[in-house]
Amino acid sequence: MDASVILFYVISVLLVLSSLMVVFLRNVVHCALALVVALFLIAILFVMLHAPMVGVLQVLVYAGAIMVLFLFVIMFLNPTASEPRRKLWWGFGSAAALLLAASLAALLSNGEAPADPVTATETFGSPETLAKSLFTDFVLPFEITSVLLLVAIIGAVVLAKREP
Amino acid sequence: MQAYIDQLIRDGYFAGMPKEVVYAVAMVLAAFIVLSVFVAPLAGVTSWLERRVWARMQSRVGPNRVGPQGILQWLADGIKNLLKEDLIPSAADAKLFSLAPYVVFVGFLCAFVVIPFGSQLIVADLNIGILYILAVTSLVVVGILMAGWSSNNKWSLLGGMRSAAQIVSYEIPAGLSILTIVFLAGTMSMQGIIKAQGWAPWDWFLFNNPFTFAAFFLYFTAALAEGNRTPFDIPEAESELVAGYVTEYSGMRFLFFFFAEWGNLYVIGAVATTLFLGGWQVPPVTSDPILLGVLQFVVFFLKAYLWVFIAMWVRATLPRVRVDQLMALCWKYMVPLSFLCLLGTICWMLVFPKGNQIFSVAMFVLGLLIVAYFFKRVVFQIRHARPELYFKPHI
Numbered sequence: 352m353d354a355s356v357i358l359f360y361v362i363s364v365l366l367v368l369s370s371l372m373v374v375f376l377r378n379v380v381h382c383a384l385a386l387v388v389a390l391f392l393i394a395i396l397f398v399m400l401h402a403p404m405v406g407v408l409q410v411l412v413y414a415g416a417i418m419v420l421f422l423f424v425i426m427f428l429n430p431t432a433s434e435p436r437r438k439l440w441w442g443f444g445s446a447a448a449l450l451l452a453a454s455l456a457a458l459l460s461n462g463e464a465p466a467d468p469v470t471a472t473e474t475f476g477s478p479e480t481l482a483k484s485l486f487t488d489f490v491l492p493f494e495i496t497s498v499l500l501l502v503a504i505i506g507a508v509v510l511a512k513r514e515p
Numbered sequence: 516m517q518a519y520i521d522q523l524i525r526d527g528y529f530a531g532m533p534k535e536v537v538y539a540v541a542m543v544l545a546a547f548i549v550l551s552v553f554v555a556p557l558a559g560v561t562s563w564l565e566r567r568v569w570a571r572m573q574s575r576v577g578p579n580r581v582g583p584q585g586i587l588q589w590l591a592d593g594i595k596n597l598l599k600e601d602l603i604p605s606a607a608d609a610k611l612f613s614l615a616p617y618v619v620f621v622g623f624l625c626a627f628v629v630i631p632f633g634s635q636l637i638v639a640d641l642n643i644g645i646l647y648i649l650a651v652t653s654l655v656v657v658g659i660l661m662a663g664w665s666s667n668n669k670w671s672l673l674g675g676m677r678s679a680a681q682i683v684s685y686e687i688p689a690g691l692s693i694l695t696i697v698f699l700a701g702t703m704s705m706q707g708i709i710k711a712q713g714w715a716p717w718d719w720f721l722f723n724n725p726f727t728f729a730a731f732f733l734y735f736t737a738a739l740a741e742g743n744r745t746p747f748d749i750p751e752a753e754s755e756l757v758a759g760y761v762t763e764y765s766g767m768r769f770l771f772f773f774f775a776e777w778g779n780l781y782v783i784g785a786v787a788t789t790l791f792l793g794g795w796q797v798p799p800v801t802s803d804p805i806l807l808g809v810l811q812f813v814v815f816f817l818k819a820y821l822w823v824f825i826a827m828w829v830r831a832t833l834p835r836v837r838v839d840q841l842m843a844l845c846w847k848y849m850v851p852l853s854f855l856c857l858l859g860t861i862c863w864m865l866v867f868p869k870g871n872q873i874f875s876v877a878m879f880v881l882g883l884l885i886v887a888y889f890f891k892r893v894v895f896q897i898r899h900a901r902p903e904l905y906f907k908p909h910i
Contacts, residue, residue, distance in 0.1 A: 380608075380611075380664060381611075384611070384657075384661065387657055391654075403641060403642070403643055403647075404643050404646070407643050407646050407647050407650045408646070408650075410650040410651070410653070410654070411646065411649055411650040411653055414653070414654065414657070415650060415653025415654060415656070415657075415686075416653065416683060416686070418657070419653075419656050419657060419660065419679050419682075419683055420683070422657070422660045422664075422679070423660070423676065423679050423680070426660065426663070426664045426672065426675070426676065427676065477642055478642065478643060478703055
């Protein structure tokens with residue numbers, strides 16, 4: 352077996368374990384930290400797929416900035432007691448997860464190879480390739496996303512500045 | 516580094532072993548060598564030098580007993596802290612509490628992977644080098660938050676919160692000033708950025724145009740704030756928060772945080788040298804590869820360590836800022852200024868696509884004049900303070 356395949360399985364098992372910890376741990380801070388670990392492992396998967404740029408951005412944006420803000424808010428509110436189990440939400444969540452698993456199973460059991468696979472070369476995930484495809488093929492979704500982010504920033508400022 | 520290992524494999528040094536095993540062993544060995552031969556003594560000697568330099572600046576003597584001039588003080592401190600009891604408060608979250616120092620440590624140590632000490636002397640020249648440094652150093656803040664929260668102490672928690680807010684805020688001006696240089700160099704690889712500059716000071720990106728000159732100081736200030744250094748060390752402000760997020764730590768775990776802080780100081784200097792000060796570029800004086808490598812290493816090390824020294828100087832000179840002043844400085848002044856630097860550099864690149872040599876030389880001369888006048892003032896002050904102490908630094 353190839354070393355990268357062994358590495359993939361090790362990382363995947365750890366990823367699934369840490370994702371399960373996000374759901375099943377009772378302390379919110381522990382859940383958030385497990386999510387940081389999961390995001391970090393996904394970044395390693397990106398690097399293994401010859402996309403180091405996406406991997407590093409994953410660490411920088413998700414593990415480094417967004418999760419820090421999550422932790423910041425959670426720690427400030429400092430939930431002393433562990434979250435109580437709520438039966439209703441538990442049911443909803445399980446149903447949604449089962450639905451997702453069923454649809455994924457249908458997709459994965461379909462053993463055909465994708466019609467037009469991309470070969471991962473050294474330059475496949477380089478900043479140049481990423482930038483070229485962002486600003487040529489995907490320029491409209493890219494611009495729409497940036498407008499969405501701008502709207503979110505303006506909304507946050509308006510909400511923060513509202514008179515009490 | 517990988518090319519070197521490949522060469523060794525081709526030469527038949529590891530016959531019969533799987534390639535992956537050789538790579539893994541080489542990686543562990545390289546990490547061990549970097550940590551024990553370079554980073555540990557570097558951080559240790561920096562801690563000793565910092566105490567000596569402050570002492571001199573405050574008309575004291577400082578640690579001078581262990582070894583010549585006290586240079587082995589850091590070893591004595593290390594042994595003392597290893598032998599101390601490792602306390603975990605009973606109300607603390609024990610697992611996170613003991614894990615937090617390692618997260619901080621790993622975050623800062625990962626940066627050494629892409630620091631170019633010479634044209635050949637680099638662990639891995641990633642094509643996203645500078646972005647990688649930003650990413651791994653942003654992991655440090657997770658460790659600090661873990662330390663602050665798991666201590667179950669209000670001072671620790673407040674320190675962790677301040678640190679998180681500060682680091683996330685100052686990443687923006689630091690990232691924008693780095694982006695200025697990425698535009699000029701056209702690459703994010705550390706070696707590529709250095710190769711885009713020359714050995715002469717007027718070929719450095721620092722003197723490329725007035726906007727990069729400003730971006731350098733923005734980067735250095737933001738990096739000091741990200742490294743929790745005075746005047747931005749409010750997360751561990753001893754006059755208000757005891758010791759911030761390290762309040763409950765003792766023994767070696769306590770030392771790990773400061774180890775990371777002193778080591779991080781060198782990373783700041785190294786990144787500033789790579790981006791703005793020409794890195795390891797040396798004049799073409801020799802063609803001997805080993806001699807050239809040594810020369811490049813010395814040049815890079817001295818340039819980077821100069822900024823470590825300046826950070827010590829700043830720490831001994833400036834008072835600590837308040838929390839609101841810190842945030843106002845970042846969001847109201849440094850973020851707009853770094854955007855201005857970015858736009859200015861883009862316009863400059865449009866007007867002078869090949870750079871403006873005359874202007875760069877003029878900038879360099881102006882910079883030299885400012886430094887010369889500054890040193891004239893410093894010498895004047897020293898002469899009028901305690902010349903018998905300052906001109907005999909070996910007491």
